[in-house]
Amino acid sequence: xxxxxxxxxxxxxxxxxxxxxxxxxxxxxxxxxxxxxxxxxxxxxxxxxxxxxxxxxxxxxxxxxxxxxxxxxxxxxxxxxxxxxxxxxxxxxxxxxxxxxxxxxxxxxxxxxxxxxxxxxxxxxxxxxxxxxxxxxxxxxxxxxxxxxxxxxxxxxxxxxxxxxxxxxxxxxxxxxxxxxxxxxxxxxxxxxxxxxxxxxxxxxxxxxxxxxxxxxxxxxxxxxxxxxxxxxxxxxxxxxxxxxxxxxxxxxxxxxxxxxxxxxxxxxxxxxxxxxxxxxxxxxxxxxxxxxxxxxxxxxxxxxxxxxxxxxxxxxxxxxxxxxxxxxxxxxxxxxxxxxxxxxxxx
Numbered sequence: 357x358x359x360x361x362x363x364x365x366x367x368x369x370x371x372x373x374x375x376x377x378x379x380x381x382x383x384x385x386x387x388x389x390x391x392x393x394x395x396x397x398x399x400x401x402x403x404x405x406x407x408x409x410x411x412x413x414x415x416x417x418x419x420x421x422x423x424x425x426x427x428x429x430x431x432x433x434x435x436x437x438x439x440x441x442x443x444x445x446x447x448x449x450x451x452x453x454x455x456x457x458x459x460x461x462x463x464x465x466x467x468x469x470x471x472x473x474x475x476x477x478x479x480x481x482x483x484x485x486x487x488x489x490x491x492x493x494x495x496x497x498x499x500x501x502x503x504x505x506x507x508x509x510x511x512x513x514x515x516x517x518x519x520x521x522x523x524x525x526x527x528x529x530x531x532x533x534x535x536x537x538x539x540x541x542x543x544x545x546x547x548x549x550x551x552x553x554x555x556x557x558x559x560x561x562x563x564x565x566x567x568x569x570x571x572x573x574x575x576x577x578x579x580x581x582x583x584x585x586x587x588x589x590x591x592x593x594x595x596x597x598x599x600x601x602x603x604x605x606x607x608x609x610x611x612x613x614x615x616x617x618x619x620x621x622x623x624x625x626x627x628x629x630x631x632x633x634x635x636x637x638x639x640x641x642x643x644x645x646x647x648x649x650x651x652x653x654x655x656x657x658x659x660x661x662x663x664x665x666x667x668x669x670x671x672x673x674x675x676x677x678x679x680x681x682x683x684x685x686x687x688x689x690x691x692x693x694x695x696x697x698x699x700x701x702x703x704x
Contacts, residue, residue: 372640373688376649379633384656386625393622396615399451401606404599407443407592409620410627417585424579431577434570438583439590442567449560456553465557466654467500470683472565473647480569485644492686496651499680503654506672565647571635572643580635588627648687651680 367375393402420426427435470493477483574583611619638646655677662669669677 367636367640369640372637373649374637375633376637376641376646377652377684379630379637380649380652381656382625382630382633384653384658385660386622386630393615393618394451396611397619398602398606399447400595400598401602402619403447404592404595404603405619406623406626407588407595408599409623410588411585411592413624413628414581414585414588417581418589420582421579424582425577427577431574434574435578435583435586436590438567438570438574439587440594441563441570443587443591444594446560446563446567449556449563453553453556453560457550457557464501464504465554465561467497467504468558468561469564469650470496470647472561473568473650474644476565476569477572477642477644477647481572481643483642483644488686488689489645489648492645492648492683495683495686496648496680499676499678499683500651500654502676502679503658503673506670506676564650568638568647568650569643572638572646575635575639580632580639583635584628584631587631591627645687648683651684655680 397405474485474489474493478485571583578586637649658669658673658677
């Protein structure tokens with residue numbers, strides 16, 4: 357069996373946990389800060405440009421290191437599926453699911469990610485999950501649900517304010533004029549679209565959970581840098597037909613300099629930094645425990661809202677954060693052999 361130590365220098369558990377936290381926090385930050393991009397670029401064109409910029413930044417990571425084994429057919433398949441689920445289908449299900457249901461439904465459904473990751477880890481990686489990790493998952497899920505229920509109206513108000521503010525600043529922005537432009541869920545969402553939106557969001561949860569589990573499998577044979585570059589290359593390939601089609605009719609002169617700079621940050625954060633950090637942490641931490649750290653995505657997004665967009669936190673939201681962080685503390689405590697991985701399940 358090829359171990360992570362034969363691929364790259366060994367990291368300790370504290371460093372791995374720090375990488376997981378930073379990776380998810382970065383995701384939450386760029387999600388909160390990149391919403392204006394969906395006002396000026398169609399979703400599929402935005403995704404295509406993201407993968408293209410990320411690919412340029414990581415082109416030197418595509419080369420196989422001397423100490424890395426030749427990829428087997430199974431590993432090549434897993435790399436493709438990782439990109440298909442984690443990059444392509446996740447983006448589609450998330451963006452269109454949010455546009456078809458309410459903010460409350462979206463927050464509650466996405467809060468299920470840690471639990472689904474744990475179940476998939478148990479089913480596919482044969483990880484034995486302790487009661488303490490299950491308690492950590494419950495704390496994280498309940499904490500995010502509490503935050504979502506108490507923040508839904510504030511979220512809608514902030515999105516409306518941001519849209520109107522950007523519209524007044526840049527005459528080139530026309531809300532909902534581009535295919536796939538971001539639209540905030542509104543009160544009174546029709547039942548005909550709400551059920552489909554909820555189903556798409558649950559599909560996004562399954563995709564994200566599969567991304568974590570497959571990523572754990574890949575880290576036993578590939579380095580985090582190579583995984584990041586390979587799945588980004590597949591993401592670019594899958595998005596290319598849609599990206600070219602939209603690019604042919606899109607007016608790129610309408611995009612401001614600030615939007616281009618934001619696009620570069622979004623691409624590097626989404627395709628390079630966050631993926632590398634997450635895969636680095638997964639080399640050491642079991643996927644079931646790593647799923648707990650996905651609570652830092654909404655936590656980071658909320659903190660950006662407070663410190664950048666001027667939002668306020670109420671008592672229920674603070675309690676929700678504290679509950680989610682309690683789950684993180686429970687998952688971070690030394691395992692003492694409570695959570696173990698089956699070496700057979702992690703072998704090629």
